[in-house]
Amino acid sequence: MTPPRVAAPVGARSLIMDTAERLYATRGLAAVSLRQIGEAAGQRNKSAVQYHFSGRDDLIKAILAEHAEAIERHRLAMTARHGDPDRMSLPERIGCIVLPRIEHHIDLGTPSWYGRFLAQVTVEPALREYAVRAHLDTPSLRRLYDAGASPGPGAARRKDMTRQLIVHMSAELEMELAREQPDPEDAAAAWRRLGADLVTAVSGLVGALGEAAGGEGHGR
Amino acid sequence: MTPPRVAAPVGARSLIMDTAERLYATRGLAAVSLRQIGEAAGQRNKSAVQYHFSGRDDLIKAILAEHAEAIERHRLAMTARHGDPDRMSLPERIGCIVLPRIEHHIDLGTPSWYGRFLAQVTVEPALREYAVRAHLDTPSLRRLYDAGASPGPGAARRKDMTRQLIVHMSAELEMELAREQPDPEDAAAAWRRLGADLVTAVSGLVGALGEAAGGEGHGR
Numbered sequence: 001m002t003p004p005r006v007a008a009p010v011g012a013r014s015l016i017m018d019t020a021e022r023l024y025a026t027r028g029l030a031a032v033s034l035r036q037i038g039e040a041a042g043q044r045n046k047s048a049v050q051y052h053f054s055g056r057d058d059l060i061k062a063i064l065a066e067h068a069e070a071i072e073r074h075r076l077a078m079t080a081r082h083g084d085p086d087r088m089s090l091p092e093r094i095g096c097i098v099l100p101r102i103e104h105h106i107d108l109g110t111p112s113w114y115g116r117f118l119a120q121v122t123v124e125p126a127l128r129e130y131a132v133r134a135h136l137d138t139p140s141l142r143r144l145y146d147a148g149a150s151p152g153p154g155a156a157r158r159k160d161m162t163r164q165l166i167v168h169m170s171a172e173l174e175m176e177l178a179r180e181q182p183d184p185e186d187a188a189a190a191w192r193r194l195g196a197d198l199v200t201a202v203s204g205l206v207g208a209l210g211e212a213a214g215g216e217g218h219g220r
Numbered sequence: 221m222t223p224p225r226v227a228a229p230v231g232a233r234s235l236i237m238d239t240a241e242r243l244y245a246t247r248g249l250a251a252v253s254l255r256q257i258g259e260a261a262g263q264r265n266k267s268a269v270q271y272h273f274s275g276r277d278d279l280i281k282a283i284l285a286e287h288a289e290a291i292e293r294h295r296l297a298m299t300a301r302h303g304d305p306d307r308m309s310l311p312e313r314i315g316c317i318v319l320p321r322i323e324h325h326i327d328l329g330t331p332s333w334y335g336r337f338l339a340q341v342t343v344e345p346a347l348r349e350y351a352v353r354a355h356l357d358t359p360s361l362r363r364l365y366d367a368g369a370s371p372g373p374g375a376a377r378r379k380d381m382t383r384q385l386i387v388h389m390s391a392e393l394e395m396e397l398a399r400e401q402p403d404p405e406d407a408a409a410a411w412r413r414l415g416a417d418l419v420t421a422v423s424g425l426v427g428a429l430g431e432a433a434g435g436e437g438h439g440r
Binding site: 025027028029031120124125157160161165169175201202208212 | 421425427432
């Protein structure tokens, strides 16, 4: 997170970020203006959001960065427990890719908004490339994807499919939990089941694509 | 498609739909107003879009319906060639789920906008449920998903993952092709490679989840 440009009431910047994430997640990027975010965050100045962020994209990038940091902490702890990615089994490696995101969702509690927010940002033309590069292709993630995989077009396909499943399945579970409002333990269990299913599913698809490619030589 | 409410210049409705799809796909749902769509479609009347559609959601649903019909025609022809879904092999069944969408993209040519348009609509809070129900859960699709699968929570998970992969991998390839502008034959070949990879990947993940579940008894 970059600091506010000038001294500001403590928490205003962070309050605006939380409010924006919630409104975007529940109403959609298309339905929410910066002024509405400022109002909902209790800012009297109509330009409060522009004062803390240069505009919508800067605001969205700040929200992404905050989550990316938290997920990265989980991932570093998890990979440190497992050791060298090159020596991990496929499910261990996929686990280190998938499960830090799941742990982050458990930390956030229910309802959360990050899952639905991220799903929208990754299909938004102006933000998509930034989101994939800065948020879903961090050095620690690249290290895990590259370990044990022969490079080539098949590797990119597997990585893209894995990313899409994590982003969009998490968004759907988050929406379901926000609607059903289960106990915290039940919500955490639902996240863990999704995590386990994602590890199983991604291991299965990676294995199947690897076999079909027979050495990565199947096209783009 | 419902007909225009009153007699209108032939093609205006359809021109508005094509323009809306292109603008939404390339600029994002958030960046495009109904007035901009009307102007870009060459409509002099500032309320032209509201004249043909009651609002944004009605316009978007009409675009979805047109594509759904075309995809359904491919699916009916394909399933008719294969016979009873209950007797299909897993890759045949997955093929009938995935490949009609691929054939539709080949019909559309390059650049197309449907893939990126649909990906945005499926994460838009106000439209998501409609899009999944009306567009991605048609009777012919349900028949294919249900064939050979024991019902239960695992079945819903496999279906959701399959849908997410088809929607979002297609959107990414469409964007790539719009940028690279390959020859039509190369574009068609890229779509067929994606189709084959999706059938392989989905068969792999469905198999892996089925084995892990050991009879579908694994939770929600």
